[in-house]
Amino acid sequence: MKQIHEYEQDIASIRNIMEKSFKFLSLSGLSGMLAGCYALVGAGAAYFVIHAENRNYRQYVFESMRNPSVMWKLIGIALVVLIASIGTGVWLSSKKAKKLGIPFMNTAGRRLAFNLAIPLITGGLFTLILLYYGFIGFAAPVMLMFYGLALFQGSSNTYDEIRYLGLCEIVLGLISALFVGYGLIFWAIGFGVLHIVYGAIMYKKYDK
Template sequence: MQEKDIYSELSSIRNLMERSSKFISLSGLSGIMAGVYALIGAFLGYKIVYVPHSALEYRNHYVNDPKVLGQLFLVAFAVLILSLATGVWLTIRQVRKKGENFWNPVSKRLLTSLAIPLFTGGLFILILIYRGDYSIIASACLLFYGLALISGSNYTFSDVKWLGFCEIALGLLSALFPGYGIIFWTIGFGILHIIYGSMMHFKYNK
C-alpha cells in the first residue's frame, strides 16, 4: 500500500471517529443570526433605558422601574426565542444536507452539557431579580453562557471553547463596570456571535 493511500485511510478513520464522538453539524449562520438578533435587542434596550436621557452615561439604577424591567425582560426573551428557533432550524437543515440524524447520542450529550450551566445561570439570574440585584444580571448572562460553551465544546468544534473564554472575560469586565452592562451584553451576544458565526460558516459550512 502506497504512503498516499495510507494517509487517506488514516484521515478517513479520523473523520469517522470525530463524527462518532462530536456533533460537527453546527450552522455558522445560526451564530450570525443570533448576533443580529442580539444587536437589535440591544438597540431596543438602549432606547428603553437611555433615550429619555441625554447620553449613554453610567447608570445602575434604571431597572428599579418595574415598567423598564418588564420591557427589558420581554426584549431579552424575544432575542432568546428567536436565536434558539433559528439555531435549531439551521442546524437541522445542515444535518439533513449531510444525510445525518440530528437527534443522536452525541447531540444529546452536547445539549446536556450546555443545559446544565445555562439552567443554573437562569436560576441564578431569577434569584438576582427576586432580590433586586439587577446590576450584575448582564454579567451573569455572559459568564454562565461562556461556561456553557466551554462545557459543550467537548462534544463539538473546539472553536466554540474560545468563544466561551471571550464571553467569560466580558462577563468579568461587566461585573467590574455594572453600569455599562448593556455595552458588554451587546459585544458578547451581538458582535462576537457575528464574528464567530462568520468564521464557522467559512471554515466548516462552505
C-alpha cells in the first residue's frame, strides 16, 4: 500500500498533466509588449501617411476609395505589423518553451493556433471586403472585434487572463464602431496600448 503523501503526489501529477496537455503555457508576455510597440509605430506611420496627403483621417474615411495608393500603403503597414508581431511571438514563445523545458508546438499549442486562426482569418478577409466596398470606417472596429473574439475563444487553451484581453478588445471594437472616423485611435489603443499593458502583466506574473 502506498503512503499518504504518495497519493497526494498522484493528485498533483494529475493536475500538472491536465494543465500541460490542455494549455499552451509558453506564451511570452514580452512578445505581447513588443507587438504593442509595433502596433503603435504602425499607427503612427499610418497617421503620417494619411496626413502626408494633406487630409485628416476623418475626411479620408469619408472620401473612401478615392486614393488607392494611400489605401495600399495602409494595408502594407498593417501587414508589416502583423508579420513582425507573429514572428516575435513565435520566436520568444519558443525561447520560453525551451526555458520551461516543454516542447513548443505541443497538442495544446496546435489547438490554440487553430482556434485563433479561424476567427482571425475570417476577420481579416472580412476587413479586406469592407475596404473593397469602401467601408473604410468599419475596418478598425471589425479588426478589433474579430481579434477579441479570437482571443476569447483561444483563451481556454492558454493563460486565463487572455479571456479578459479578448473582452476588452471586443468592447473597444464596439465602441469604435459607434465613432466611425476615429478608427485609427481605437486601433492604436486596442492593438498597441492594451497589448503593452497585458504583456507587462503577463511578463510580471509568468515570465520572471
